Amino acid sequence: MKTSLLRRGVAAIALLVTTSLTLSACLYSQIPKGAGEIYQNVPASTEGVPENLVPFYTQELDWKICNTTFQCTTVEVPLDYAHPEERTIELSVIRSVAxxxxQGSLLTNPGGPGASGVALIRDSLSFAVGKPLRENYDIIGFDPRGVGESTAVSCLSGTEKDAFLYDPYTGALGSDERRTEMDARGQxxxxxxxxxxxxxxxxxxxxNAANDLDILRGVLGDEKLNYLGYSYGTFLGxxxxxxxxxxAGRLVLDGAIDPSVSGTDVGLTQAAGFESALRAYMSDCITTRECPFTGDVDQALTDLSTLMHTVDASPLPTSDTRTLDGSSLMTAISAAMYNQDNWSYLTQALSGALEGDGSVAMSLADFYNGRVGPGEYEDNSTEAFTAYNCMDxxxxxxxDSAAAEERLRAEAPTIADFWDGPNTCGSWPVAPTGVRAPIAAEGTGPIVVIGTTNDPATPYQWSVNLADQLAEGVLITRVGEGHTGYGKGNNCVDDAVESYLIDGTTPEDGLRCE
Known part of the structure; x- marks a missing residue:
């Protein structure tokens, strides 16, 4: 068995819509009164910056009004930091002025890897950061290298991506024929x-993305980086x-990834996390009139597993020409697990599937994949997600495939047969350069880590582990469901984060927010 790597952890994925289911102001040359007034940042000091990188840190930015209330620009960074003079690429940047x-800039990252930070701020500013942070900081979103509106990875055409993500396999689940098809698709x-x-x-x-982050800090005029990173964004931070x-200034890492665990362990731990979240969903579902399952939680999950296998063997029609198989149903389930508010959409999807209609489930899968129409995707998150993981x-x-298989079936029995996917990284044309090791970050000052107790995408233990690894890690625990903790309606978490980022008040290590 080849266990798939990190399932996408994107904070903004929680936004299902009902139709489808301390730096002073002297760092700045002007003090804007509103979004309509463009101002130019004075770059921060280049002390300690290698001479061949100084031009990147001192570049002048060309800000323009975009989407009425925001300001946008591009920043040049080296493609290869070992040879910065050879080729440059661009990063797309957006800001909402304080x-x-x-107090300076607060850089944000929504996760993925591969999620668009520009889109997060442009489309979901109030979701990304609370009002107190918007009052005190320029909120900065950016697309990391390879992502979205920055110099981006490109792979399949839209039509080809439809086939890659949605075409049912012809081989039976678990067969050599299915494995051969999956490997060919990954290749x-x-x-x-x-x-x-x-x-x-x-x-x-x-x-490399972390090096880019320091250039962004410098050109924005901040002597230290203030940062709020979600999910994969915790690894970047x-x-x-x-x-x-x-x-490093004030860093908040929400929904942490443990940088020391292997890709196999990441996949297996995430599978257990989604199984746990699915159990919580089912425990709630069977108490409602709308739930299509009966009996206790174990019986309901057994029936769900039967449904997934049935759908895989005989894919369901949907509202378009595609059919819903077990893999796409797994994607739909994953999408709904990111936020408890989305559980009602999953109930609709599963009710429809039991009645032979895969339309609502396919809508959830489309949302997860960023598909907005036939062969049309809102971003390149699938491509960038793969590129980062295959290199990191x-x-x-x-x-250890036999041991991994045994653990998967023991810890995630409902979804085990549908957790695997095309082994794209096994076919990747470039050898990975990343290493998996604890991160201590000696000399930073306090770094706040937030973990949610039943987070499916970045299980709570990873936040505990990262906070323990960091020399000055401070752990906040949000007791609850869903992915990430800040901005989820828990005043205890929100107040602690905002007091830290605005006033520099470090939360009590081990703070538990019920």
């Missing part, structure tokens, strides 16, 4: 990325702190 007394995806990404793939790594400890996680081969 509504009150500005074709990897080959397309190599052909269409213009030499980017070796440089789409979190280490922790990697930054490891590389630039003296430039060392190849482990199949040495």
């Amino acid at each position: 509504m009150g007394k500005r 074709a995806f990897a080959d397309a990325c190599a052909e269409n990404s213009d030499g980017l793939l070796p440089y789409i790594t979190t280490v 922790a990697s930054y702190a490891q590389q630039f400890p003296q430039r 996680y060392p190849d482990e081969g199949d040495a």
Whole structure:
């Protein structure tokens, strides 16, 4: 068995819509009164910056009004930090200027890897950060290298991506024929990325993205980085702190990834996390009139597993020409697990599937994949997600496949047969350069880590582990369901985060927010 790597952890995925289911202001040359007034940042000091990188830290930004209330620009960074003079790429950046007394910039990352930080701020500003942070900071969103509106990884055409993500396999579940089909699909995806990404793939790594983050800090005029990272964004933030400890300011890492665990362990731990979240969903579902399952939780989950296998053997019609198989139903289930508010959509999807209609479930799968129409996707998150993971996680081969299979079935029995996917990284044209090791980030000052007790995508133990690894890690526990903790209606979490980022008040380590 080849266990799939990190299932996408994107904070903004919680936004299902009902139709489908301390720096002073002297760092700035002007003090804007509103979004309509463009101002130019004065770059921060370049002390300690290598001479060949100084031009990147001192570049002048060309800000323009975008989407009425925001300001946008691009920032040049080296493709290869070992040879910064050879080729540059662009990062797309958006900002919402501080509504009150500005303390500097707060950079944000929504996760993924591969989620668009520009889209997060442009489309979901109030979801990304609370009003107190918007009052005190310029809120900065950016698309990391390889992502979205930045110089981006490109792989399949939209039509080809439809086939990659949604076409049912012809081989039976668990058969050699199915495995051969999955491997071929992964190989074709990897080959397309190599052909269409213009030499980017070796440089789409979190280490490089962390270097980019420091250039962003510098050109925005901040002597230290203030940062709020969700999900994969915690790994990016922790990697930054490891590389630039003296430039790390106030960092909040919400829904943490443990940087020390292997790709196999990531996949298995996530499977257990989604199984736990699914059990919580089912425990709630069977108490409602709308729930299509009866009996106790164990019986209901057994019946759900039967449904998934039935759908895989005989895919269901949907509202378009596609059919819903077990893999797409698994994607739909995953999408709904990110936020408890989405459980009602899953109930609708499963009720429809039991009645022979896969339409609502397919809508959930489309939302997860960013599909907005036939062959049309809102971003390249699938491509960028794969590119980062294939470079960040060392190849482990199949040495522990039997043990992994046993653990998967023991800890995630409902979804075990549908957790695996195309082994794209096994076919990746570039050898991975990432290492898996604890991050201590000595010399940073306090770093706040938030973990949610039944987070499916980034299980709580990872936040505990990262807070323990960091030399000055401070753990906040949100007791509850769903992915990430800040901005989820828990005043205890929100107040602690905002007091830290605005006033520098470090929360009590071990703070537990019921």
